[in-house]
Amino acid sequence: MARKSAASGSPDSEVESKSQRTRQRILDAAAHVLSVKGSAGTRLSDVAEYAELQAPAIYYYFPSREDLIEEVMFCGISDMRRHLQDALDALPAGTPPVDRIMAAVEAHLRHELELSDYATASIRNSGQIPEHLRSRERKESAAYGKIWHRLFDDAAADGEMSADLDPRIVQGLVLGALNWAAEWWDPKRGSLDSIVANAQAIVRSGISPADGATARRTPR
Amino acid sequence: MARKSAASGSPDSEVESKSQRTRQRILDAAAHVLSVKGSAGTRLSDVAEYAELQAPAIYYYFPSREDLIEEVMFCGISDMRRHLQDALDALPAGTPPVDRIMAAVEAHLRHELELSDYATASIRNSGQIPEHLRSRERKESAAYGKIWHRLFDDAAADGEMSADLDPRIVQGLVLGALNWAAEWWDPKRGSLDSIVANAQAIVRSGISPADGATARRTPR
Amino acid sequence: MARKSAASGSPDSEVESKSQRTRQRILDAAAHVLSVKGSAGTRLSDVAEYAELQAPAIYYYFPSREDLIEEVMFCGISDMRRHLQDALDALPAGTPPVDRIMAAVEAHLRHELELSDYATASIRNSGQIPEHLRSRERKESAAYGKIWHRLFDDAAADGEMSADLDPRIVQGLVLGALNWAAEWWDPKRGSLDSIVANAQAIVRSGISPADGATARRTPR
Amino acid sequence: MARKSAASGSPDSEVESKSQRTRQRILDAAAHVLSVKGSAGTRLSDVAEYAELQAPAIYYYFPSREDLIEEVMFCGISDMRRHLQDALDALPAGTPPVDRIMAAVEAHLRHELELSDYATASIRNSGQIPEHLRSRERKESAAYGKIWHRLFDDAAADGEMSADLDPRIVQGLVLGALNWAAEWWDPKRGSLDSIVANAQAIVRSGISPADGATARRTPR
DNA sequence: AATGAATGAGACTTCATTCAT
């Protein structure tokens, strides 16, 4: 489940030095612990145990616990963005906005649930880490949001989204639905494919301009 | 924003002893800190400061930090359930399933965003507190889930939900969308009403049986 | 040997709260350890042991190890200055400069050797503590030096000091002789009185204008 | 300012192996760091940096940090003694005791201030290193003291020193004045020559039998 | 001869918790 982050930017060459691999092992371990215990609950001894070395060894690769956490958070959102961008870039030119959104939903869910402790760590902790650890993460996060933002704006512009909806709010709700999946999804009790399908279906018809039946307000 | 939990079970009688009020102040403070810093990041000294007393005073009201956290978590989900149940009970008999869902969406969002640090604390930390603090919370949580479960099942049974959808998954996605709102909603940048409206609209048309336009899978 | 520093500025009332006494005990212990082990060698556990409490208790009174050290250093030089100033103020008006120097020599030696670990700590460590701990200490230190400076300048102005001598250098040498006494003086092997007498004698005739016999340079 | 210690005993032959030179570089670096940071504050990584190699390399030349420190301390005092002895031996036979003292004062000051981090390290740390590192150093130190002791005793025997003075105490004070110079002397603000001259003048007339003007005690 | 990598001991510091008042 843990996976090396592509943070180094290098092509996934298998010829990494032992040192690089150890550093990666620590980062992976940190992502894992972080995704489970949260920022404040992440102890270096746990990370070390998971990475199969002694805690002080971490300091050979990272200047401090905070730097380690910061890097995990950054990799999490950064990898996610790359993953999403790749998925969108792979679509044929002229793919209609809503179908692009479908692709994005799938990319987000698969990356989050299938691939990466980093994504989970990043998602779960973005609201809890101290401000000063967020400068890089915040920038990436904004960039990630902007991609989604454009998706919904395009859909709205093309009349593929109900005019009643506020694209920003829709984006918050949709991403929330996807993000939260990490909290409840149990691979043993349902396939990832089915989640993807359900999410896509709801989002597609959820945002599509009503066919006559405009969303009515609940009477209060 | 902080609010007293109705955990004591007593109707909101104004005749609370000073002792009861202090206890409540501590609990409120704990809910607030917990909702912001997370379970592991919550320090008794922070709670005490927020409650305007000294940390050791907390021990006069709660046996330990863990008990305090446990109680907040329990109150959070327990209040939420009561709130939701009240909202549903208030609906006229014969309200169609989908409209009941709309009411539930609104109740959940308003309780979470408007009323209660407890709800936020409970939502944010349910995945991070140690297992042994979750026995009461888990039971309430299951009960809460069951209410929603029934809502979606009823909708499905009445043909008001697309047969393509898996009610459990839909529930996860919908509740995720609602829960996550606490992470991004900024009261200064958008009314709660508009969030409620958008969420209801998406859920309503998102689950409704497609009028011809079945959700298509994204080609991969 | 340890002694309470007069840092509080309060008259030496014996009615100090228990808290104040504990704080003083810690400060005294720190002065002692510091004077023996040096700045870098001073461990909080040693201070705590000497003060008869547990190391973390120190944090109830001082924000950090550095603050504790800084305060000892400050008290050391600050007390010393007060002591010297008091001794000089006690001299009858019109006391000739050289006699004032004699009084200063005695005051410095007695304070250093008889009264205060603080003085020793301050003297021994002024060259070894990190710069950022020296702001207050440096100011006091400069003020202390200025007192001596005036003493020698006055002596020179009154013709009581050989014109061959550079007052600044003489000051350095004289204070060095006095400061270093803490390194070698063993109360068991010589009275403090005799050190005072010897130091005074050497300084008095050492700086007095030669009676014909000007200091000759050693032929090289 | 750093300088190779003659500890190896070999005359300054230019034919030192690279290994010997590296060892010397480490020793010099240690002397430097020790003279600035003190015994407890001296980190092997600092020494290594100053010697331009990695910390573990030190272990190729010295069994441990303590051994390294011990050797610096020993070299410091040992070089000093040799330097002083050489200076005294160079004096013409029959040089009067006081002039021998003048020569000693000059030798001590020049060695300390001009030549050697070792001397400074040795002087500054003799009171702070743990006992078990002092066996060799203590012996040399005693021998060094004995030289001075004889100088003052001779002066006293020849009537060149005031009978009021205690030779041991005078020695302590004089050496203190000289040792302490390292703490305050700034080559940029005064020539070494002037310090030597001032020190000699003070010591010469400071110890010389008073010409009528016996040192009076300060009235208290 | 020297270094990169890692470890164990021990330091400073935080924090939940206790206890006397």
Add this chain to the structure above:
DNA sequence: TATGAATGAAGTCTCATTCAT
């Protein structure tokens, strides 16, 4: 009922030291 004072456990981090290369 609440606090000031103190403690013990545990976490982060530093540093001397080791070891394979």
